[in-house]
Amino acid sequence: MSANKKQKCKQINICARIFSVIICFTTLIFAQYQIGHYSTIFQDPDRSNRNIETKIYYPVTIIDDSTVTAIGQFPVIVFGHGFLISWDTYQNVWEEFVPEGYIMVFPTTEGGLFSTDHQQFGWDLQFLVTKIQNEGLNNNSPIYNSVDNNTALMGHSMGGGAAFLAADSLCNSGNNHLKTIIGLAPAESSSNGVSSIASALNITVPALILSGSQDGVTPPTDHHIPIYNNLSSDCKTFISISGGGHCYFANPNIFCDIAESSASNGISISRIEQQSISFDFLNLWLDYTLKRDCSDFSVFQDSLFNSNSITFDQLCLQNPIANIIENEGVLTSSIIGTGYQWYLDNGIIPYANEISYSPNIEGHYNVEVFFLSGCPTISNSYNFIIDLGVLEKFIPINHAIYQNYPNPFNANTTLRYDLPKDVFVSIRIYDMLGNIVSNLKNRKESAGYQSVQWNATSNQGQPLSAGVYFYSIEAGDFRQTKKMILLK
Numbered sequence: 001m002s003a004n005k006k007q008k009c010k011q012i013n014i015c016a017r018i019f020s021v022i023i024c025f026t027t028l029i030f031a032q033y034q035i036g037h038y039s040t041i042f043q044d045p046d047r048s049n050r051n052i053e054t055k056i057y058y059p060v061t062i063i064d065d066s067t068v069t070a071i072g073q074f075p076v077i078v079f080g081h082g083f084l085i086s087w088d089t090y091q092n093v094w095e096e097f098v099p100e101g102y103i104m105v106f107p108t109t110e111g112g113l114f115s116t117d118h119q120q121f122g123w124d125l126q127f128l129v130t131k132i133q134n135e136g137l138n139n140n141s142p143i144y145n146s147v148d149n150n151t152a153l154m155g156h157s158m159g160g161g162a163a164f165l166a167a168d169s170l171c172n173s174g175n176n177h178l179k180t181i182i183g184l185a186p187a188e189s190s191s192n193g194v195s196s197i198a199s200a201l202n203i204t205v206p207a208l209i210l211s212g213s214q215d216g217v218t219p220p221t222d223h224h225i226p227i228y229n230n231l232s233s234d235c236k237t238f239i240s241i242s243g244g245g246h247c248y249f250a251n252p253n254i255f256c257d258i259a260e261s262s263a264s265n266g267i268s269i270s271r272i273e274q275q276s277i278s279f280d281f282l283n284l285w286l287d288y289t290l291k292r293d294c295s296d297f298s299v300f301q302d303s304l305f306n307s308n309s310i311t312f313d314q315l316c317l318q319n320p321i322a323n324i325i326e327n328e329g330v331l332t333s334s335i336i337g338t339g340y341q342w343y344l345d346n347g348i349i350p351y352a353n354e355i356s357y358s359p360n361i362e363g364h365y366n367v368e369v370f371f372l373s374g375c376p377t378i379s380n381s382y383n384f385i386i387d388l389g390v391l392e393k394f395i396p397i398n399h400a401i402y403q404n405y406p407n408p409f410n411a412n413t414t415l416r417y418d419l420p421k422d423v424f425v426s427i428r429i430y431d432m433l434g435n436i437v438s439n440l441k442n443r444k445e446s447a448g449y450q451s452v453q454w455n456a457t458s459n460q461g462q463p464l465s466a467g468v469y470f471y472s473i474e475a476g477d478f479r480q481t482k483k484m485i486l487l488k
Contacts, residue, residue, distance in 0.1 A: 033059035033070050035098045038142050040135075044127050052124050055087055055106040056135075057094040058143050069146040070101075073136075075290035076151040076177075078105045078128045080159025080166075083116060083187070084255040090156070092251050096279050102286065103143060105132055110158075118158065118189035122165030125153060129170060129177055150290040151177040156249050157218060157256075160186025161196035164227060168199035180289035182282070183209045184249040186227055187218045200230035206374075207236040208285050210278055212244030213311075216263035217256070228313070235316035235374065237285075241277050242309055243268030249278060269309075277309050294375035319374045322367055324382035331382065332356040337369035343378075345414075347406050360449035361405075361416050362386050386451075395447050396420050399478035404471065408485035409456075415440070416451045417473055426474040427452060437464060440471075456486050 037057045043049040059070040077097060081087045087106040094104045105128050110121040129151050136147025153170075155163035160183035167181040181203060189196045211224040218224065220240065228238045245267040247256040252271070260267075269277075284300040287293040304312050322335035333340060333355050342352035343366040349357070359365065364381040396418035404413045415427065425445045429438040437458050454471075456464050466488040472481040 033099050036060035053108045057098045057104045073148040074103045075148045076103045080155030080162045082157030085253045089250045089253045119194045121162040126166035150179045152180045154182040156184040157187050161189035164196040164199045168202045180206045185246050188223045197226045200227045207233040209238045211240050213240045214266045215246040217246035238313040240311045244274045248274040319371045319377050321377045322379040333367045339370035341368040361451045401473045401480050404484045408487045410487045419447050421447045423476045430470040
């Protein structure tokens with residue numbers, strides 16, 4: 001968790017003991033961004049130009065008449081409100097996430113008492129996941145050029161159930177914007193032949209469900225847990241907040257609170273406490289899934305095991321770890337990913353970003369493999385030893401000596417050089433005064449890609465002090481000197 005987030009969480013816990021006004025005030029003071037907002041009406045041509053009135057909240061640096069979006073591109077959260085719960089009841093949600101660098105999108109549809117259509121609401125959410133990308137390309141929009149490709153679907157109660165309906169359609173269509181689905185006490189939506197529980201079977205993106213253990217409005221055993229169990233996601237987490245309720249994910253709402261007072265028993269924490277617990281986990285999950293912050297996923301995992309405020313269930317299949325396969329001097333990752341980074345002796349090899357790498361220096365190699373979802377994995381170390389028979393096939397055209405690696409170094413470093421023909425080679429190490437401190441090579445060598453290691457000792461085998469040293473090569477008519485730095 002970032003320092004900013006830790007500070008905010010500490011502030012929230014303090015303010016919970018005082019009153020909610022101070023919470024809002026301190027949140028704004030320490031916010032990374034301010035909050036801009038506007039309203040618009042989108043039309044869905046696939047549903048007879050259905051009007052979808054939408055509230056959009058976005059990061060800004062300064063609140064003024066222009067409310068220009070902050071510089072950068074920001075991930076999107078499309079949020080579905082609960083049954084008879086107005087979108088503005090979730091002010092706590094947008095005041096939490098927008099200052100952290102997210103754009104939040106709230107459809108205000110399907111708020112009627114008798115006319116609510118869960119399927120239509122799901123389609124509204126589905127439509128907005130794609131539509132908001134187009135909004136980012138509209139030069140007349142306040143969020144022009146500020147919309148990141150990564151999007152989350154999130155919803156509470158009815159809106160949580162509708163979010164799973166939307167995710168079902170998006171996963172089936174191969175949508176590449178949706179990166180995660182989050183349900184806050186999601187309700188089973190079973191009107192008009194649709195079902196959130198059934199839809200979960202088709203959802204493959206990472207999923208998170210938060211539930212209050214004392215929720216009597218949408219009992220977890222009937223709603224939240226069946227949705228979670230049916231999810232086909234490779235990474236899914238269910239968090240039950242001990243003593244939590246249904247309505248406490250949002251700000252006070254008369255209809256929800258009346259229903260809760262008659263249906264839920266044994267709620268033992270406050271609304272502020274439930275929201276604080278929820279936001280701690282949600283911030284980490286969103287940063288992991290939408291901002292690809294793998295360190296936050298590690299903190300998320302630690303928090304699951306160490307929190308006394310929750311119980312949880314989780315199934316997260318880790319991305320596979322590659323083995324390195326050597327064939328005729330070429331190293332290849334055994335795992336296919338979306339990207340690669342090769343390392344030598346724990347240091348990055350510049351521009352080594354393909355599935356295979358042809359080394360010309362002995363040492364311990366690793367390959368990091370990247371994936372569309374989840375954090376990258378890094379292989380076990382592979383000790384590469386030069387096969388002279390293989391290298392004889394590859395003779396350099398020109399003489400060359402390369403910068404030692406690593407540099408700066410402590411105790412050991414490697415010097416690489418190219419020989420286009422058989423030649424007598426002399427390699428010497430000098431101190432700052434020009435004194436020879438070590439004779440590394442003084443012999444005839446064969447043409448090819450060569451290397452030698454230096455352990456920072458003198459000709460007498462004594463360790464040398466930290467400082468700047470020079471290494472020089474003479475190979476026939478070729479002479480060159482480079483600088484290196486020894487650390488202690």
